Amino acid sequence: MGVFPLRIKGFVIRILKQLLRDKRTLALMFLAPLLILSMLSLVFNSDDYEAKVAIVDLPQQMEAKFDTKDFQLYTSPDKALKDIKNGELDGYISLEDPTSPSIVIEGSDPTVNGAVMKKIQTLFPTDSQKLSDQIEYVYGSGDMEMFDSFGPVLLGFFVFFFVFLISGVSFLRERTTGTLERLLASPIKIWEMVVSYVLGFGIVTLLQASLISWYSIYVLDMMMRGSFFNVLIIIVSLSFTALTLGILLSAFAKNELQMMQFIPIVVVPQIFFSGLFNLDTISEWLSWIGPITPLYYAADALRDVMIRGFAFEDLLFNLSVLIGFSILFIVLNVAALRKYRKI
């Protein structure tokens, strides 16, 4: 046997040994796909969404004709509209004029729109055709496509994903190349280091966020009802949470590969619980995940602006939560890095 197969054999053994030494990478290769597949199956096999639909001004003579047990009964359209706006109703049908019923739908999620229509059609088994002419959408519109509804969530997700990864890997490099140790032996203070990172990346992030938002809205033609400036504020706040979380988690990675391992653990699950899939149909025992992820708030705020056209004042809650996340991560970063400076 020549030297050629010998070298290959040695090489292969070395690679396998290296992999076996890194138990975490190995575990990820085998377990992460199981985790993601499980999540997808939970999300897609969830119960059909039960739309919350009301009947307004149901005339007495028609009460017997309709099977109304699955509907809420309202007496005023204003009250129903208010409940749509605060999320308690998905839509209503008004029978003020029984010969031409009018339908109002919340409108920001095409799946829900469909569910509302399906339910209303059960009232009119024979002549459902002409109903579609009577629909009014509170937000969005009937020709809104899935992408318009998903768009704001995906926009937030991709910004989060890339900022998280790049900032995490950069800080990790600082650690692995020894420059962090060199910095620790210099007069720089820990908080100065963290703030410098946030600012340095903040500038890059601002540019990235502007470009992605601009591209999505003006090139991909994502539905845009509100102001571009508000979208930017949300995206930038989200980027700061990604940036500070990336730096924080890089402390728990030994190399770039281990940093990547946070993607299926920390980044991808957020997309399932941020409104890309209807949150009301997610199994109850998983529903707590959404409210602890930054993307949940960012996606809600982005939909508020892009589909519902909300003004800045209406975004304050979601924005405060995002900024709160960033501050929390910054504080944790400073605390984690303090451990490295031992005197």
Place this chain on the structure above:
Amino acid sequence: MNSIIQLNGLSKSFGSQEVLKNVSLNIPKGDIYGLLGPSGSGKTTLIKLMIGLETPSTGNVTFKGNKLKANELYPTIGYMAQSDALYDELTAKENLSFMASLYGLKKKKRNEQIKKVMTTVDLLADLNKPVHQYSGGMKRRLSLAIALLHDPEVLFLDEPTVGIDPVLRKEIWDSFHRLKEEGRTLIITTHVMDEAERCDRLGLLQHGEIISSDTPDAIKETYGVTSIEDVFLKNGGVSIEN
């Protein structure tokens, strides 16, 4: 003897591995103090303990008679780690400017100092080259330049001349002596014998213990040998690698 650094009964273990055992040392102010020992003898760990990058398992370190404190220690010392802590994507000048900014050097002073230290390490011609184009020896010299950048009172240099050719090495050692003349203290780890002979004092490290700490001549006299290398051979048979 006016000592600037004192180590009292210092031990350091990583897990179950004891790297340093009961090390006590006085490093006199204004000396070139050489830490000599085979690889794995604990030289780097000892340096890191002296500047607070590691905490001792037992014992303590004092700097100018006080406990180590980041805001008092770090502005006055220069540190060159064993591995080059450089930003490869940046040029030498960008690396130097960044580090200078950490020490609060203003623009004019910064440019003066950059010119001065790059002349010392003979890299002025390569100032604007990105570091990834540097050779191993050049990176070593740039790391040294960074350690000298803010005119530190005390220099901690971990194997500063590895990968540097003999002519340049001699020049660098001449510059160490010039720094000493200016009243600075230098703590240098090495495993090269002729470098050891150029130190004012030597601490010999073997298996995590200081087996001797004195002037090179006094050490040779005590052990009755003609070269420092023979001390290690006499004391357990581990030869110093070169």
